[in-house]
Amino acid sequence: MSPRAQRRPGELAFAVALLAFSLWLFAEAYKISGFSGLSTPGVFPMLASGLMVASSLAILVKVLAMGPAGGGLRRFLADITPLRQAVMVALVFAYIAAMPYLGFLAASGLFLFASIQFLWRRSVVLTALVSLAGLAAIHVVFTLVFQVVLPKGTLLRGLI
Amino acid sequence: MLETLGYLTLSWLDPWLLMLTAAGTLAGIYVGAIPGLSVTMAVSILISFTFKWSVNDALALIAGVFVGGVYGGSRTAILLNIPGAPSAIATALDGYPMAKRGEAGEAVGLTTVMSVFGGFVGIAALALFAPLLADFALMFTSRDYLLLALIGILLVGTLSGESFAKGVFAGALGVLIGMVGLDPMTAEGRFTFDTITLMGGIPYVVAMIGFFGVAEAFVQLHRLDLPAVKQKIDRVIPRLADLRRYFRVALRASGIGTVIGALPGTGGDIAALLAYDDAKRATKNPQVPFGEGAREGLVAPEAANNAAVGGAFVPMLTLGIPGDAVTAVIIGALFIHGLKPGPLLLVETPHLFWFTVGNLALANVFLLIFGLTGIRIFTKIVECPKAVLIPLIIILSAVGSYAIQNNPIDIYWMLLFGVFGYFLKVYGFQVGPVILGVILGPMMDANYRRAMIGARNDPATFLWDFLSHPISCVLLIAFLALLISQTPLPRLARAALRRRRPPDREAG
Incomplete structure (x- = not known):
């Protein structure tokens, strides 16, 4: 080299x-x-x-x-650190920080929506649909196939 | 004998294991094919989800993903000229020109059959040589394990990344990450900074997910747009005459792949490049020149990288030393399930060994089935935009990190390793040696200290032991030869020569 x-x-x-x-x-x-x-x-x-x-x-x-x-x-x-990476790191950080309060599902849903909207820049409706589909897939895979315990939030007393 | 046969065919006869292997192989093909998703990434995340499963279930799934993933990279290499995995870099050289000529289907078919062929050669080598090596390895002492581990890290460090110094740095960093926590021999804290959180150490699966999953996701953000190239796909089932014609190339390549895979630290990516190079030199009159769509150039790397899978399991199962980054991660999985890969694995848990052999073979059968079907759906799925994929990878990584200990702190570790890994990657470091270091570090530490205590803390006796025992001596020579080939001395001499000439600004 x-x-x-x-x-x-x-x-x-x-x-x-x-x-x-x-x-x-x-x-x-x-x-x-x-x-x-x-x-x-x-x-x-x-x-x-x-x-x-x-x-x-x-x-x-x-x-x-x-x-x-x-x-x-x-x-x-x-x-090296374009806006894209910096924003994504900030989003991931916010996602991790929010998880104990919002619970896994709500926090992941928001994170998916925000980051896909930021990276993909399509219509809000499409982003929402894609995030929902992704979230549903993740939920099914984790709770049914892998039976992983997911973090629950304190905000809604673990309802979601 | 009958018992062994039972273990071998366990996953073939149990419908649940059969299903898991099939699912793993299919998922692996996609993981390997989608650029940005790697087998190492998938296996590290999978470990955290499957550690509550029974060992057989977890291993069946992981073996499937491994076999499928190594192959999957070739699909995108042929169809899009983007190697889905490092082991498919050589495949793209001749695969894509074939696709451009309208022979995409044929290329995929030939690749599949030859991959499966290579896979079986690797597995046969595993079944034949691992028991022999394990018997031999019973004679190994702490010194020898120390040397083997050093050789492994050194090989990964030298063969990947920009420079030897960067490889050494990454390997040593991994060793230190593995050291954090209470010392297993004296229970003294190391790098714990008097906090309870760090006493248990940093979970290595979290480090793996951070370095391979999150860091890679951040790197992929640089390349959000995948050019969509549509290929015409016609005949997929390869011609019998073609198979016969390229049999010799495939056999040679499989041999290379198995040996390279079995060397500690080197895996499918290096095997594929070496086999490609070998095929190029060995083929005197190719029908089509290499680089313009030679079928030999397609067959060799693909047979080699799949043969390397079986090869990589040899040192992993017999010595506890991973053959490459993926097997390093799989060793992590075995530890989690309470197994100790090493020469005693074959004595204490022979069923596990034969189960793995049978399972890898089964995964290759599924590879043949899935490889020759579903290519049209495949091209649609691979076009999944990265803007959607990357956030999903991050969520998977977060859940994976959390699932190990149900500890939210681990997700922060994951992000930290992800960001650090991103910068390492951007500046030309490889993260493979880090993971090897994490897995091998504690083992090297324990073996070094055992050897030193055995020499009564006398450095002279310690060094003499390396020379006076034949196995240690051979390994030491191998280690030193490897080290000397990498010292800056030859490079400095070359640099001195270069300085006399006018500086070449465009180099690199």
């Missing part, structure tokens, strides 16, 4: 973040049992996090050798 000449937008920051993350994990691994023995619980975590530090250093060196991506924040937003 021939090396790329240019970084991806945000790649340098990501490489630095990975290194920082690895160093922090190494410090945490050291705290488990330090260098007190060769078969202590902390040895393997230290080896693994040490490998992470070494490999993230190697990654960082390679990234530094490449030319900058150019385009700045705007390109990062366009290529």
